[in-house]
Amino acid sequence: xxxxxxxxxxxxxxxxxxxxxxxxxxxxxxxxxxxxxxxxxxxxxxxxxxxxxxxxxxxxxxxxxxxxxxxxxxxxxxxxxxxxxxxxxxxxxxxxxxxxxxxxxxxxxxxxxxxxxxxxxxxxxxxxxxxxxxxxxxxxxxxxxxxxxxxxxxxxxxxxxxxxxxxxxxxxxxxxxxxxxxxxxxxxxxxxxxxxxxxxxxxxxxxxxxxxxxxxxxxxxxxxxxxxxxxxxxxxxxxxxxxxxxxxxxxxxxxxxxxxxxxxxxxxxxxxxxxxxxxxxxxxxxxxxxxxxxxxxxxxxxxxxxxxxxxxxxxxxxxxxxxxxxxxxxxxxxxxxxxxxxxxxxxxxxxxxxxxxxxxxxxxxxxxxxxxxxxxxxxxxxxx
Numbered sequence: 262x263x264x265x266x267x268x269x270x271x272x273x274x275x276x277x278x279x280x281x282x283x284x285x286x287x288x289x290x291x292x293x294x295x296x297x298x299x300x301x302x303x304x305x306x307x308x309x310x311x312x313x314x315x316x317x318x319x320x321x322x323x324x325x326x327x328x329x330x331x332x333x334x335x336x337x338x339x340x341x342x343x344x345x346x347x348x349x350x351x352x353x354x355x356x357x358x359x360x361x362x363x364x365x366x367x368x369x370x371x372x373x374x375x376x377x378x379x380x381x382x383x384x385x386x387x388x389x390x391x392x393x394x395x396x397x398x399x400x401x402x403x404x405x406x407x408x409x410x411x412x413x414x415x416x417x418x419x420x421x422x423x424x425x426x427x428x429x430x431x432x433x434x435x436x437x438x439x440x441x442x443x444x445x446x447x448x449x450x451x452x453x454x455x456x457x458x459x460x461x462x463x464x465x466x467x468x469x470x471x472x473x474x475x476x477x478x479x480x481x482x483x484x485x486x487x488x489x490x491x492x493x494x495x496x497x498x499x500x501x502x503x504x505x506x507x508x509x510x511x512x513x514x515x516x517x518x519x520x521x522x523x524x525x526x527x528x529x530x531x532x533x534x535x536x537x538x539x540x541x542x543x544x545x546x547x548x549x550x551x552x553x554x555x556x557x558x559x560x561x562x563x564x565x566x567x568x569x570x571x572x573x574x575x576x577x578x579x580x581x582x583x584x585x586x587x588x589x590x591x592x593x594x595x596x597x598x599x600x601x602x603x604x605x606x607x608x609x610x611x612x613x614x615x616x617x618x619x620x621x622x623x624x625x626x627x628x629x630x631x632x633x634x635x636x637x638x639x640x641x642x643x644x645x
Contacts, residue, residue, distance in 0.1 A: 403453025405513020
C-alpha cells in the first residue's frame with residue numbers, strides 16, 4: 262500500500278534536445294526582468310554562456326554574467342556572486358553548469374533572500390525565505406543539482422564541504438538539454454556519470470527509500486549501465502547523451518526525496534580536504550561503502566544487479582549482490598576512473614580527520630547501516 266509521502270521537484274522541467282530555446286517564453290511569462298547568469302569560465306570558453314545570453318536577448322531579458330565559479334565553490338565565491346547580483350539590480354538567477362555553478366547559484370539566492378553568511382545555512386532547512394526565481398540549465402548528466410533541494414559549498418577556512426538541504430533553494434524551472442552536454446570532455450562525462458550512478462544507488466538503498474524513489478532509482482541505474490560508456494567514448498552520440506540526461510534527472514528526483522548515504526558523506530571530505538572532483542570521489546568510494554552496507558541491504562543489491570545488466574538466474578542473494586558491486590567497479594574502470602584514492606593524492610595520515618568529519622555529514626542520516634568512525638577509517642583505507 263502506498264505510504265504517505267512528500268515528493269519535491271521543480272514546478273516545471275524542460276527535457277530533451279533543443280529545449281534551451283523553450284525557456285525564454287517561460288521566463289517572460291514569470292515577469293522577470295534581469296538575470297544574474299551564474300556559470301564558470303570553461304563554459305564561457307565553450308560558448309555555452311553566450312548561447313544562454315543570446316536566448317535571453319532574443320526574449321528581451323537583461324542580464325549580468327558571473328562566470329567565476331570554480332569546482333567546489335567556496336564561501337568567497339558565493340559572497341562575490343551575491344554582491345554582483347545586488348550591484349546589477351537583478352531580480353532572478355540563471356544557473357548554467359554542472360553541480361558547482363548550480364550549487365553556487367542556490368547559495369547566492371539564499372543569501373540574496375535571507376542575508377547573513379552562507380555558513381549560517383549549513384544543515385537542514387536553515388533559511389526562512391525562498392530564493393529569487395532560479396532558472397537552472399544543466400550541462401552535465403551527473404549532479405542533478407538543477408532538480409534538488411541540496412547544495413554544497415566549501416568552507417575554505419575549515420577545509421570542509423558544508424551540506425545544505427533546504428526547500429527554499431529549489432529551482433523554479435529546470436532545463437535538461439543534452440545539446441548543452443555534447444562538447445564536454447570524456448573525463449568529465451565519466452565523473453559526472455558515476456556521480457549520477459552514486460545518486461541512484463544510494464537513493465535505492467537509503468532508509469528513506471519508498472515506491473516512487475525506488476522506481477526512479479532503478480531505471481536510472483539501468484540507463485547509466487546502458488549509456489555511460491557510450492557517452493564517454495563518443496560525446497556526440499545524442500542517444501547516449503539523452504539517455505544520460507534522463508538518468509541524471511530521475512536519479513536526482515529519487516535522492517531528492519529518499520536521501521543519500523555514506524558515500525557522499527565520505528566523498529565530501531575528500532573534496533574539502535583536497536579539492537578533488539566530487540564524481541570521481543564518489544566513484545572510487547561507492548563499491549567500498551556498499552560492501553560495508555551489504556549485510557543490511559543484500560536483497561536490494563541482488564535486485565539491483567538486474568538493472569546493471571546481470572543475469573541473476575541461478576545466483577544466490579549473496580552472489581547476486583556481490584555481482585552488482587563488481588559490475589559497478591567494472592563500469593567505473595571502463596570509463597577511466599582511477600581505481601584507488603592513493604592515485605588521487607589522498608594521504609593516509611589525513612584519514613582520521615576526514616573520518617571524524619564524515620560522521621557529522623548530513624548524508625549519513627539515511628545510510629542503510631549504522632557506521633562508526635572506526636568503520637569509516639577502514640573504508641577509506643580499503644579504498645586507498
